[in-house]
Structure formats: C-alpha cells, structure tokens
Amino acid sequence: MKSLRLTSLFGLALLAGLLSSCDDEVLQPVSDEVETLDLSRYIASEGGKTGKAPGILGFASWNGHLFAPLQRLGSDWKPLDTSLVVEIDPASRKVVRSIALPLKNPYSMKRAGSKLYLACVGAWTDASYQNVLDGGVVEVDLSTGATKVLARESELGGNVSDMQMVGEKLYVVVSTSWPNSHVAVVKSGAVVDTLPGIDLAGGMQANGKNLFVAVRADKPFVAVVDPASDSIVGKMSTAIEPTEMDFLSSGKFAILATNYTVQLGALLVSDSAAKGAKPATQAGWSTSNLGMSVQGDVVYVLDRGRGTVTGFRGGDKDQVVFDWNAGSPANPYDVAVLGGEIWVACYDLSVVKIRKL
Numbered sequence: 001m002k003s004l005r006l007t008s009l010f011g012l013a014l015l016a017g018l019l020s021s022c023d024d025e026v027l028q029p030v031s032d033e034v035e036t037l038d039l040s041r042y043i044a045s046e047g048g049k050t051g052k053a054p055g056i057l058g059f060a061s062w063n064g065h066l067f068a069p070l071q072r073l074g075s076d077w078k079p080l081d082t083s084l085v086v087e088i089d090p091a092s093r094k095v096v097r098s099i100a101l102p103l104k105n106p107y108s109m110k111r112a113g114s115k116l117y118l119a120c121v122g123a124w125t126d127a128s129y130q131n132v133l134d135g136g137v138v139e140v141d142l143s144t145g146a147t148k149v150l151a152r153e154s155e156l157g158g159n160v161s162d163m164q165m166v167g168e169k170l171y172v173v174v175s176t177s178w179p180n181s182h183v184a185v186v187k188s189g190a191v192v193d194t195l196p197g198i199d200l201a202g203g204m205q206a207n208g209k210n211l212f213v214a215v216r217a218d219k220p221f222v223a224v225v226d227p228a229s230d231s232i233v234g235k236m237s238t239a240i241e242p243t244e245m246d247f248l249s250s251g252k253f254a255i256l257a258t259n260y261t262v263q264l265g266a267l268l269v270s271d272s273a274a275k276g277a278k279p280a281t282q283a284g285w286s287t288s289n290l291g292m293s294v295q296g297d298v299v300y301v302l303d304r305g306r307g308t309v310t311g312f313r314g315g316d317k318d319q320v321v322f323d324w325n326a327g328s329p330a331n332p333y334d335v336a337v338l339g340g341e342i343w344v345a346c347y348d349l350s351v352v353k354i355r356k357l
Contacts, residue, residue, distance in 0.1 A: 033355055037093055040350040044072040044081035051075055056345040058334030060111040062142050066336055069106040079104035079123055085140055090338050099145045103135050108162045116140040119160040137163050151186045164204040166211055166227045173201045197232050205245040214242035240264055246294040254299045254315050255279055258288035265290040267301055269315035282317040295337040302332040326353055
C-alpha cells in the first residue's frame, strides 16, 4: 500500500469521526443455543509438524450443502498439509466428503453454478522475502469432486490473491512485489493480456455485465471494467481502500473498505453498480481487521479481532438485524445462512458455530 499523504490522513481522521461506529454495540453473548461443528481433525500434520487450526477460509453454498476450503497451514502459517474442500451436510451436521486440492493455501474463492474457483497462493515468500511461485487458480467441480488447475503462478509471474470468471475469461489478481499487483487476463489456460490502468489491484467481483476491481491507490476507487474490451469504463471513489465487494439480492452494491495504517474500516453501499454510481458510507469501525459476507439482502460485517458479526439489512446502518459476539479469538472469517440458521466459520478455533437467526 502506498504511503498516504498528510492531507489524506487528515481526511481519514475526519471520516473516522463522522462514521457511525459499531465498536460500542451491545452484543448478544454466546449462549446455550449455539452448536459447534468440530473440524480439528483436519489440522495439518506432515513430517512431524502440526498446525494450529485447519484454516477455514469460508463457505460456498450449493445444492443444499456447504463447501468449506481448508488451508491446513503449519504453526508458522506456511503451507504444510494438503489443502482440502470439505462438504458439510447442514441437516446431519457432518462432513460427508473431502476433496483434495492440487495446490495449497486457498486464499480466496468464488462459486459459479456447480464450479468453485480458488486462488491458491501456496507459500507467499521464501526466507529472503522473494515470491515463491508454487500456487495458482484451481477449479473444483462440486458435483463430481474433480479438480483442475486453470493457471499457475509460474506462468502468471507472481502470487495470486483473487480471481473472477467472466464468460470464457479468467481474471487473476497477481502480486509481483509489494505493493504492486495487476490483473492478468487468462483464456484457454494462457495469459493473453493485463488490464490497463490498474497496478494496485485488490479484490474483484462481477455481475454478468461488468467486472469490478478494487484499486488501492492514493485516491482509492473501484474500477468498472467492460469485459468485451477489457477497458475501464467507470470509477467509484472510496474514502479508504476497497477490499471486498458483493451484490445484494436487491441489486445494491456493497463495498468493504479498510486502511491498515490508520486502522479504519467502513461499509459503503450504492443503490447500483452502474458506472458513475456513488457509494455512501453506512457504518464504520476503528479497525481494519474486517471481513464481509452478503447473504441475500443482508450484509454481514465480521470484526475478526473482536469476534463480532453484525448484519445490516439492505446494507443500511439503521437496520441491524443480527448482532452477535462469536467470542475472541474466534476470528470469524465468513458466514452462511441456511434454513433460518447462521453458520460462522471460526478460523482460529477449528470450529463452525451455528445458531438460530
């Protein structure tokens, strides 16, 4: 991340004062109604070494089941054991299948129909802090369990951190040297282009018409890209760096923005993702250790340090429909909503916590 100018720091401090803070909410305590699904048997174990937790990345919901990628890192947070995708039957509360991945350390995921796409970064760097190009993008067929490597880091020229399929094109965020990262365009397994005008790429999202790329510049924005021409056709300005984006069932566009330097986080929502749309700040946090999960028309923001999960209907700060503390150090990484229940992936506890909404 580039160093912020003093004027930008002042603006962020002002923003922090204006944000409706979620830090002081009165939260529901963990109660007897909470169930847990223990995944500790998947903690990495290889060559006499063990990990601390299986590293639950999150959930993909398909065909009534949940699919959870497990990183399975060592206690030094480096890849150790074979990474997996475990299939969970919510009715029986059991893992019914595990799928071994051909590459290690899934870092982000997207689902399209019965296909799950994973950006597997492997090891980030070696002892001299040089990129280790042992990862890539993996496609998992959730119906058959078959896996396929769509692109390798050795071909992309850097570490992968996110990806997005749009038609026959695979867009991949590739980090070459911190903080530089670009978006590679892959077609039929070959890198065919790089998106112009983006050298500090973050997360990505798509809506069938456009590709949206978070750009962590001095003046951060979300780039609206036309996949037909692979050119930027619009920009959505954000006060701090956009990190995650997703669409609500209503068509609204939610953006989670964070800044590590000044420890701020914000939820921004736009009525649409049309070019020229202006997202409005809905809520703020005095931390950057946040995650976001959109379930239908509710945006859930996860404060990973405090262990809290807060749901905003329509992304509206005045419509808090869920507010719960999963416990520290739960490190909630993602949520899924099924059958009137919320499932919370607790990264540091080796468990999934389940409770009624």
